[in-house]
Amino acid sequence: MNLKAVIVDDERLARKELRSLLVDFEEISVIGEAKNLTEACKLIEVGRPDVVFLxxxxxxxxxxxxxxxxxxxxxxxxxxxxxEFAIRAFEINALDYLLKPVNPKRLRNAIERLFVEEHEEKQTELRKLEIDDRIFVEVNERSYFLQIADISHIKASGDYTEVYKTDGKRTLIEKPLKEWDLRLPEKHFTRIHRSTIININRIEKIETLFNRTMEVRLKNSDEGLSVSRRYTAKLKEKFG
Known part of the structure:
Protein backbone atom coordinates (compact mmCIF):
# COMPACT_ATOMS: atom_id res chain seq x y z
CA MET A 1 0.00 0.00 0.00
CA ASN A 2 1.53 3.32 -1.13
CA LEU A 3 0.22 6.56 0.33
CA LYS A 4 0.64 10.15 -0.86
CA ALA A 5 1.67 12.83 1.63
CA VAL A 6 1.79 16.63 1.73
CA ILE A 7 3.86 18.71 4.16
CA VAL A 8 2.54 22.12 5.26
CA ASP A 9 4.98 24.28 7.23
CA ASP A 10 6.11 27.89 6.84
CA GLU A 11 9.72 27.01 7.73
CA ARG A 12 11.78 25.57 4.87
CA LEU A 13 14.20 23.77 7.20
CA ALA A 14 11.32 22.13 9.06
CA ARG A 15 9.86 20.86 5.78
CA LYS A 16 13.26 19.57 4.71
CA GLU A 17 13.82 17.77 8.02
CA LEU A 18 10.43 16.05 7.97
CA ARG A 19 10.84 15.04 4.34
CA SER A 20 14.23 13.49 5.17
CA LEU A 21 12.65 11.48 8.01
CA LEU A 22 9.89 10.23 5.71
CA VAL A 23 12.47 8.83 3.29
CA ASP A 24 12.76 5.84 5.63
CA PHE A 25 9.16 4.90 4.79
CA GLU A 26 9.09 3.52 1.25
CA GLU A 27 5.30 3.36 1.31
CA ILE A 28 5.01 7.14 1.84
CA SER A 29 5.47 9.38 -1.19
CA VAL A 30 5.73 13.13 -0.49
CA ILE A 31 4.00 14.72 -3.48
CA GLY A 32 4.58 18.32 -2.44
CA GLU A 33 5.21 20.97 0.17
CA ALA A 34 3.37 24.18 1.06
CA LYS A 35 4.46 27.14 3.16
CA ASN A 36 0.97 28.64 3.63
CA LEU A 37 -2.70 27.68 3.50
CA THR A 38 -3.28 28.98 -0.03
CA GLU A 39 -0.54 26.75 -1.40
CA ALA A 40 -1.77 23.88 0.76
CA CYS A 41 -5.34 24.08 -0.56
CA LYS A 42 -4.19 24.06 -4.19
CA LEU A 43 -1.79 21.19 -3.58
CA ILE A 44 -4.39 19.10 -1.77
CA GLU A 45 -7.10 19.70 -4.37
CA VAL A 46 -4.81 18.66 -7.21
CA GLY A 47 -2.75 15.94 -5.52
CA ARG A 48 -5.46 14.38 -3.34
CA PRO A 49 -3.05 13.16 -0.64
CA ASP A 50 -3.84 10.38 1.80
CA VAL A 51 -2.16 12.21 4.69
CA VAL A 52 -1.22 15.82 5.44
CA PHE A 53 1.52 16.75 7.90
CA LEU A 54 0.38 20.15 9.14
CA GLU A 84 -1.13 23.36 24.03
CA PHE A 85 -3.17 22.57 20.90
CA ALA A 86 -3.20 18.79 21.38
CA ILE A 87 -6.72 18.55 22.83
CA ARG A 88 -8.20 20.64 20.03
CA ALA A 89 -6.31 18.56 17.45
CA PHE A 90 -7.81 15.30 18.67
CA GLU A 91 -11.27 16.89 18.90
CA ILE A 92 -11.17 17.22 15.11
CA ASN A 93 -10.03 13.61 14.77
CA ALA A 94 -6.37 14.20 13.98
CA LEU A 95 -4.54 10.92 13.55
CA ASP A 96 -1.58 12.09 15.65
CA TYR A 97 0.14 15.12 17.16
CA LEU A 98 3.92 15.27 16.86
CA LEU A 99 6.11 17.79 18.64
CA LYS A 100 9.15 19.39 17.03
CA PRO A 101 11.87 18.35 16.78
CA VAL A 102 10.17 15.22 15.50
CA ASN A 103 11.23 12.05 17.26
CA PRO A 104 11.78 9.31 14.62
CA LYS A 105 10.20 6.69 16.88
CA ARG A 106 7.07 8.81 17.39
CA LEU A 107 6.89 9.38 13.66
CA ARG A 108 7.12 5.64 13.04
CA ASN A 109 4.26 5.04 15.49
CA ALA A 110 2.15 7.63 13.66
CA ILE A 111 2.88 6.03 10.27
CA GLU A 112 1.99 2.59 11.63
CA ARG A 113 -1.34 3.95 12.90
CA LEU A 114 -1.90 5.53 9.50
CA PHE A 115 -1.51 2.20 7.71
CA VAL A 116 -3.67 0.36 10.23
CA GLU A 117 -6.53 2.84 9.74
CA GLU A 118 -6.17 2.79 5.95
CA HIS A 119 -6.30 -1.00 5.97
CA GLU A 120 -9.35 -1.10 8.25
CA GLU A 121 -11.19 1.41 6.08
CA LYS A 122 -10.55 -0.61 2.95
CA GLN A 123 -11.77 -3.73 4.73
CA THR A 124 -15.03 -2.03 5.71
CA GLU A 125 -15.77 -0.48 2.32
CA LEU A 126 -19.19 -1.78 1.31
CA ARG A 127 -21.48 -1.29 -1.63
CA LYS A 128 -23.48 1.90 -1.96
CA LEU A 129 -26.96 1.74 -0.50
CA GLU A 130 -30.10 2.54 -2.48
CA ILE A 131 -32.95 4.67 -1.15
CA ASP A 132 -35.25 1.61 -1.03
CA ASP A 133 -32.75 -0.54 0.86
CA ARG A 134 -33.02 -1.65 4.47
CA ILE A 135 -30.06 -2.20 6.77
CA PHE A 136 -29.83 -4.33 9.87
CA VAL A 137 -28.95 -2.33 13.01
CA GLU A 138 -28.52 -3.19 16.67
CA VAL A 139 -29.63 -0.73 19.35
CA ASN A 140 -29.55 -1.47 23.09
CA GLU A 141 -29.40 -5.23 22.50
CA ARG A 142 -32.40 -4.98 20.17
CA SER A 143 -32.08 -5.59 16.42
CA TYR A 144 -34.28 -4.33 13.62
CA PHE A 145 -34.27 -3.23 9.98
CA LEU A 146 -33.89 0.47 9.26
CA GLN A 147 -35.36 1.74 6.00
CA ILE A 148 -32.94 4.17 4.32
CA ALA A 149 -35.83 6.31 3.06
CA ASP A 150 -36.97 6.76 6.68
CA ILE A 151 -33.76 8.59 7.64
CA SER A 152 -34.27 12.34 7.96
CA HIS A 153 -30.74 13.28 9.01
CA ILE A 154 -27.71 11.92 10.85
CA LYS A 155 -25.43 13.62 13.37
CA ALA A 156 -22.00 12.55 14.55
CA SER A 157 -21.61 11.64 18.21
CA GLY A 158 -18.04 10.46 18.72
CA ASP A 159 -17.70 6.93 17.32
CA TYR A 160 -21.50 6.74 17.21
CA THR A 161 -24.15 8.56 15.20
CA GLU A 162 -27.59 9.85 16.09
CA VAL A 163 -30.01 8.81 13.37
CA TYR A 164 -33.12 11.00 13.19
CA LYS A 165 -36.06 9.32 11.47
CA THR A 166 -38.87 10.93 9.51
CA ASP A 167 -41.33 10.03 12.28
CA GLY A 168 -39.37 12.20 14.72
CA LYS A 169 -37.75 9.33 16.60
CA ARG A 170 -34.00 9.32 17.27
CA THR A 171 -31.66 6.34 17.54
CA LEU A 172 -28.02 6.14 18.66
CA ILE A 173 -26.13 3.71 16.42
CA GLU A 174 -22.57 2.41 16.74
CA LYS A 175 -21.49 3.51 13.29
CA PRO A 176 -19.25 6.53 12.52
CA LEU A 177 -20.53 9.32 10.28
CA LYS A 178 -17.78 8.59 7.76
CA GLU A 179 -19.23 5.14 7.07
CA TRP A 180 -22.69 6.60 6.48
CA ASP A 181 -21.13 9.16 4.14
CA LEU A 182 -19.48 6.40 2.11
CA ARG A 183 -22.59 4.23 1.80
CA LEU A 184 -25.64 6.48 1.58
CA PRO A 185 -26.90 7.20 -1.97
CA GLU A 186 -25.50 10.56 -3.11
CA LYS A 187 -28.64 11.29 -5.10
CA HIS A 188 -30.67 11.48 -1.89
CA PHE A 189 -28.22 12.34 0.89
CA THR A 190 -25.56 15.01 1.28
CA ARG A 191 -23.21 16.24 3.96
CA ILE A 192 -23.85 19.81 5.06
CA HIS A 193 -21.42 19.96 7.95
CA ARG A 194 -18.50 17.99 9.33
CA SER A 195 -20.96 16.43 11.77
CA THR A 196 -24.22 16.30 9.78
CA ILE A 197 -25.71 14.41 6.81
CA ILE A 198 -29.24 15.16 5.60
CA ASN A 199 -31.83 13.51 3.39
CA ILE A 200 -32.36 16.17 0.71
CA ASN A 201 -35.86 14.81 0.03
CA ARG A 202 -36.78 16.04 3.51
CA ILE A 203 -35.70 19.66 2.98
CA GLU A 204 -38.52 22.09 3.66
CA LYS A 205 -36.56 25.30 3.19
CA ILE A 206 -33.04 26.72 3.09
CA GLU A 207 -32.41 30.06 4.77
CA THR A 208 -29.50 32.47 4.37
CA LEU A 209 -28.64 34.05 7.71
CA PHE A 210 -27.35 37.55 8.42
CA ASN A 211 -23.71 36.42 8.36
CA ARG A 212 -24.19 34.78 4.93
CA THR A 213 -24.17 31.29 6.38
CA MET A 214 -26.97 28.91 5.49
CA GLU A 215 -29.39 26.90 7.57
CA VAL A 216 -31.54 23.97 6.48
CA ARG A 217 -35.01 23.23 7.83
CA LEU A 218 -36.31 19.69 7.40
CA LYS A 219 -39.89 18.46 7.38
CA ASN A 220 -41.27 17.49 10.80
CA SER A 221 -38.29 19.07 12.55
CA ASP A 222 -38.07 22.32 14.49
CA GLU A 223 -34.28 22.29 14.48
CA GLY A 224 -32.30 24.48 12.09
CA LEU A 225 -29.24 22.63 10.76
CA SER A 226 -26.19 24.74 9.98
CA VAL A 227 -24.49 24.42 6.60
CA SER A 228 -20.74 25.02 6.86
CA ARG A 229 -19.12 27.11 4.14
CA ARG A 230 -17.15 24.08 3.02
CA TYR A 231 -20.36 22.26 2.02
CA THR A 232 -22.44 25.21 0.77
CA ALA A 233 -21.42 24.82 -2.88
CA LYS A 234 -22.06 21.08 -2.76
CA LEU A 235 -25.58 21.66 -1.42
CA LYS A 236 -26.33 24.23 -4.13
CA GLU A 237 -25.19 21.77 -6.82
CA LYS A 238 -27.87 19.34 -5.67
CA PHE A 239 -30.49 21.84 -6.77
CA GLY A 240 -28.86 22.81 -10.05
Missing amino acids: DIQLRNENGFDLLKQIEQNFKLIFVTAFD
Missing part, protein backbone atom coordinates in the same frame (compact mmCIF):
# COMPACT_ATOMS: atom_id res chain seq x y z
CA ASP A 55 2.08 22.79 11.28
CA ILE A 56 -0.24 24.90 13.44
CA GLN A 57 1.60 28.19 13.88
CA LEU A 58 2.11 29.33 10.30
CA ARG A 59 3.20 32.87 9.47
CA ASN A 60 0.09 35.03 10.06
CA GLU A 61 -2.08 31.91 9.74
CA ASN A 62 -3.40 29.05 11.84
CA GLY A 63 -3.17 25.48 10.59
CA PHE A 64 -6.63 24.66 11.97
CA ASP A 65 -8.10 27.08 9.42
CA LEU A 66 -7.11 24.72 6.61
CA LEU A 67 -10.06 22.51 7.53
CA LYS A 68 -12.43 25.45 7.05
CA GLN A 69 -11.18 25.99 3.51
CA ILE A 70 -11.10 22.48 2.10
CA GLU A 71 -12.97 19.21 2.47
CA GLN A 72 -10.98 16.80 4.61
CA ASN A 73 -10.62 13.61 2.59
CA PHE A 74 -7.26 12.81 4.12
CA LYS A 75 -5.69 11.78 7.41
CA LEU A 76 -4.21 14.63 9.43
CA ILE A 77 -1.01 14.56 11.48
CA PHE A 78 -0.09 17.79 13.24
CA VAL A 79 3.60 18.63 13.51
CA THR A 80 4.21 21.60 15.80
CA ALA A 81 6.50 23.08 18.42
CA PHE A 82 3.57 23.78 20.75
CA ASP A 83 1.82 21.20 22.92
Whole structure:
Protein backbone atom coordinates (compact mmCIF):
# COMPACT_ATOMS: atom_id res chain seq x y z
CA MET A 1 0.00 0.00 0.00
CA ASN A 2 1.53 3.32 -1.13
CA LEU A 3 0.22 6.56 0.33
CA LYS A 4 0.64 10.15 -0.86
CA ALA A 5 1.67 12.83 1.63
CA VAL A 6 1.79 16.63 1.73
CA ILE A 7 3.86 18.71 4.16
CA VAL A 8 2.54 22.12 5.26
CA ASP A 9 4.98 24.28 7.23
CA ASP A 10 6.11 27.89 6.84
CA GLU A 11 9.72 27.01 7.73
CA ARG A 12 11.78 25.57 4.87
CA LEU A 13 14.20 23.77 7.20
CA ALA A 14 11.32 22.13 9.06
CA ARG A 15 9.86 20.86 5.78
CA LYS A 16 13.26 19.57 4.71
CA GLU A 17 13.82 17.77 8.02
CA LEU A 18 10.43 16.05 7.97
CA ARG A 19 10.84 15.04 4.34
CA SER A 20 14.23 13.49 5.17
CA LEU A 21 12.65 11.48 8.01
CA LEU A 22 9.89 10.23 5.71
CA VAL A 23 12.47 8.83 3.29
CA ASP A 24 12.76 5.84 5.63
CA PHE A 25 9.16 4.90 4.79
CA GLU A 26 9.09 3.52 1.25
CA GLU A 27 5.30 3.36 1.31
CA ILE A 28 5.01 7.14 1.84
CA SER A 29 5.47 9.38 -1.19
CA VAL A 30 5.73 13.13 -0.49
CA ILE A 31 4.00 14.72 -3.48
CA GLY A 32 4.58 18.32 -2.44
CA GLU A 33 5.21 20.97 0.17
CA ALA A 34 3.37 24.18 1.06
CA LYS A 35 4.46 27.14 3.16
CA ASN A 36 0.97 28.64 3.63
CA LEU A 37 -2.70 27.68 3.50
CA THR A 38 -3.28 28.98 -0.03
CA GLU A 39 -0.54 26.75 -1.40
CA ALA A 40 -1.77 23.88 0.76
CA CYS A 41 -5.34 24.08 -0.56
CA LYS A 42 -4.19 24.06 -4.19
CA LEU A 43 -1.79 21.19 -3.58
CA ILE A 44 -4.39 19.10 -1.77
CA GLU A 45 -7.10 19.70 -4.37
CA VAL A 46 -4.81 18.66 -7.21
CA GLY A 47 -2.75 15.94 -5.52
CA ARG A 48 -5.46 14.38 -3.34
CA PRO A 49 -3.05 13.16 -0.64
CA ASP A 50 -3.84 10.38 1.80
CA VAL A 51 -2.16 12.21 4.69
CA VAL A 52 -1.22 15.82 5.44
CA PHE A 53 1.52 16.75 7.90
CA LEU A 54 0.38 20.15 9.14
CA ASP A 55 2.08 22.79 11.28
CA ILE A 56 -0.24 24.90 13.44
CA GLN A 57 1.60 28.19 13.88
CA LEU A 58 2.11 29.33 10.30
CA ARG A 59 3.20 32.87 9.47
CA ASN A 60 0.09 35.03 10.06
CA GLU A 61 -2.08 31.91 9.74
CA ASN A 62 -3.40 29.05 11.84
CA GLY A 63 -3.17 25.48 10.59
CA PHE A 64 -6.63 24.66 11.97
CA ASP A 65 -8.10 27.08 9.42
CA LEU A 66 -7.11 24.72 6.61
CA LEU A 67 -10.06 22.51 7.53
CA LYS A 68 -12.43 25.45 7.05
CA GLN A 69 -11.18 25.99 3.51
CA ILE A 70 -11.10 22.48 2.10
CA GLU A 71 -12.97 19.21 2.47
CA GLN A 72 -10.98 16.80 4.61
CA ASN A 73 -10.62 13.61 2.59
CA PHE A 74 -7.26 12.81 4.12
CA LYS A 75 -5.69 11.78 7.41
CA LEU A 76 -4.21 14.63 9.43
CA ILE A 77 -1.01 14.56 11.48
CA PHE A 78 -0.09 17.79 13.24
CA VAL A 79 3.60 18.63 13.51
CA THR A 80 4.21 21.60 15.80
CA ALA A 81 6.50 23.08 18.42
CA PHE A 82 3.57 23.78 20.75
CA ASP A 83 1.82 21.20 22.92
CA GLU A 84 -1.13 23.36 24.03
CA PHE A 85 -3.17 22.57 20.90
CA ALA A 86 -3.20 18.79 21.38
CA ILE A 87 -6.72 18.55 22.83
CA ARG A 88 -8.20 20.64 20.03
CA ALA A 89 -6.31 18.56 17.45
CA PHE A 90 -7.81 15.30 18.67
CA GLU A 91 -11.27 16.89 18.90
CA ILE A 92 -11.17 17.22 15.11
CA ASN A 93 -10.03 13.61 14.77
CA ALA A 94 -6.37 14.20 13.98
CA LEU A 95 -4.54 10.92 13.55
CA ASP A 96 -1.58 12.09 15.65
CA TYR A 97 0.14 15.12 17.16
CA LEU A 98 3.92 15.27 16.86
CA LEU A 99 6.11 17.79 18.64
CA LYS A 100 9.15 19.39 17.03
CA PRO A 101 11.87 18.35 16.78
CA VAL A 102 10.17 15.22 15.50
CA ASN A 103 11.23 12.05 17.26
CA PRO A 104 11.78 9.31 14.62
CA LYS A 105 10.20 6.69 16.88
CA ARG A 106 7.07 8.81 17.39
CA LEU A 107 6.89 9.38 13.66
CA ARG A 108 7.12 5.64 13.04
CA ASN A 109 4.26 5.04 15.49
CA ALA A 110 2.15 7.63 13.66
CA ILE A 111 2.88 6.03 10.27
CA GLU A 112 1.99 2.59 11.63
CA ARG A 113 -1.34 3.95 12.90
CA LEU A 114 -1.90 5.53 9.50
CA PHE A 115 -1.51 2.20 7.71
CA VAL A 116 -3.67 0.36 10.23
CA GLU A 117 -6.53 2.84 9.74
CA GLU A 118 -6.17 2.79 5.95
CA HIS A 119 -6.30 -1.00 5.97
CA GLU A 120 -9.35 -1.10 8.25
CA GLU A 121 -11.19 1.41 6.08
CA LYS A 122 -10.55 -0.61 2.95
CA GLN A 123 -11.77 -3.73 4.73
CA THR A 124 -15.03 -2.03 5.71
CA GLU A 125 -15.77 -0.48 2.32
CA LEU A 126 -19.19 -1.78 1.31
CA ARG A 127 -21.48 -1.29 -1.63
CA LYS A 128 -23.48 1.90 -1.96
CA LEU A 129 -26.96 1.74 -0.50
CA GLU A 130 -30.10 2.54 -2.48
CA ILE A 131 -32.95 4.67 -1.15
CA ASP A 132 -35.25 1.61 -1.03
CA ASP A 133 -32.75 -0.54 0.86
CA ARG A 134 -33.02 -1.65 4.47
CA ILE A 135 -30.06 -2.20 6.77
CA PHE A 136 -29.83 -4.33 9.87
CA VAL A 137 -28.95 -2.33 13.01
CA GLU A 138 -28.52 -3.19 16.67
CA VAL A 139 -29.63 -0.73 19.35
CA ASN A 140 -29.55 -1.47 23.09
CA GLU A 141 -29.40 -5.23 22.50
CA ARG A 142 -32.40 -4.98 20.17
CA SER A 143 -32.08 -5.59 16.42
CA TYR A 144 -34.28 -4.33 13.62
CA PHE A 145 -34.27 -3.23 9.98
CA LEU A 146 -33.89 0.47 9.26
CA GLN A 147 -35.36 1.74 6.00
CA ILE A 148 -32.94 4.17 4.32
CA ALA A 149 -35.83 6.31 3.06
CA ASP A 150 -36.97 6.76 6.68
CA ILE A 151 -33.76 8.59 7.64
CA SER A 152 -34.27 12.34 7.96
CA HIS A 153 -30.74 13.28 9.01
CA ILE A 154 -27.71 11.92 10.85
CA LYS A 155 -25.43 13.62 13.37
CA ALA A 156 -22.00 12.55 14.55
CA SER A 157 -21.61 11.64 18.21
CA GLY A 158 -18.04 10.46 18.72
CA ASP A 159 -17.70 6.93 17.32
CA TYR A 160 -21.50 6.74 17.21
CA THR A 161 -24.15 8.56 15.20
CA GLU A 162 -27.59 9.85 16.09
CA VAL A 163 -30.01 8.81 13.37
CA TYR A 164 -33.12 11.00 13.19
CA LYS A 165 -36.06 9.32 11.47
CA THR A 166 -38.87 10.93 9.51
CA ASP A 167 -41.33 10.03 12.28
CA GLY A 168 -39.37 12.20 14.72
CA LYS A 169 -37.75 9.33 16.60
CA ARG A 170 -34.00 9.32 17.27
CA THR A 171 -31.66 6.34 17.54
CA LEU A 172 -28.02 6.14 18.66
CA ILE A 173 -26.13 3.71 16.42
CA GLU A 174 -22.57 2.41 16.74
CA LYS A 175 -21.49 3.51 13.29
CA PRO A 176 -19.25 6.53 12.52
CA LEU A 177 -20.53 9.32 10.28
CA LYS A 178 -17.78 8.59 7.76
CA GLU A 179 -19.23 5.14 7.07
CA TRP A 180 -22.69 6.60 6.48
CA ASP A 181 -21.13 9.16 4.14
CA LEU A 182 -19.48 6.40 2.11
CA ARG A 183 -22.59 4.23 1.80
CA LEU A 184 -25.64 6.48 1.58
CA PRO A 185 -26.90 7.20 -1.97
CA GLU A 186 -25.50 10.56 -3.11
CA LYS A 187 -28.64 11.29 -5.10
CA HIS A 188 -30.67 11.48 -1.89
CA PHE A 189 -28.22 12.34 0.89
CA THR A 190 -25.56 15.01 1.28
CA ARG A 191 -23.21 16.24 3.96
CA ILE A 192 -23.85 19.81 5.06
CA HIS A 193 -21.42 19.96 7.95
CA ARG A 194 -18.50 17.99 9.33
CA SER A 195 -20.96 16.43 11.77
CA THR A 196 -24.22 16.30 9.78
CA ILE A 197 -25.71 14.41 6.81
CA ILE A 198 -29.24 15.16 5.60
CA ASN A 199 -31.83 13.51 3.39
CA ILE A 200 -32.36 16.17 0.71
CA ASN A 201 -35.86 14.81 0.03
CA ARG A 202 -36.78 16.04 3.51
CA ILE A 203 -35.70 19.66 2.98
CA GLU A 204 -38.52 22.09 3.66
CA LYS A 205 -36.56 25.30 3.19
CA ILE A 206 -33.04 26.72 3.09
CA GLU A 207 -32.41 30.06 4.77
CA THR A 208 -29.50 32.47 4.37
CA LEU A 209 -28.64 34.05 7.71
CA PHE A 210 -27.35 37.55 8.42
CA ASN A 211 -23.71 36.42 8.36
CA ARG A 212 -24.19 34.78 4.93
CA THR A 213 -24.17 31.29 6.38
CA MET A 214 -26.97 28.91 5.49
CA GLU A 215 -29.39 26.90 7.57
CA VAL A 216 -31.54 23.97 6.48
CA ARG A 217 -35.01 23.23 7.83
CA LEU A 218 -36.31 19.69 7.40
CA LYS A 219 -39.89 18.46 7.38
CA ASN A 220 -41.27 17.49 10.80
CA SER A 221 -38.29 19.07 12.55
CA ASP A 222 -38.07 22.32 14.49
CA GLU A 223 -34.28 22.29 14.48
CA GLY A 224 -32.30 24.48 12.09
CA LEU A 225 -29.24 22.63 10.76
CA SER A 226 -26.19 24.74 9.98
CA VAL A 227 -24.49 24.42 6.60
CA SER A 228 -20.74 25.02 6.86
CA ARG A 229 -19.12 27.11 4.14
CA ARG A 230 -17.15 24.08 3.02
CA TYR A 231 -20.36 22.26 2.02
CA THR A 232 -22.44 25.21 0.77
CA ALA A 233 -21.42 24.82 -2.88
CA LYS A 234 -22.06 21.08 -2.76
CA LEU A 235 -25.58 21.66 -1.42
CA LYS A 236 -26.33 24.23 -4.13
CA GLU A 237 -25.19 21.77 -6.82
CA LYS A 238 -27.87 19.34 -5.67
CA PHE A 239 -30.49 21.84 -6.77
CA GLY A 240 -28.86 22.81 -10.05
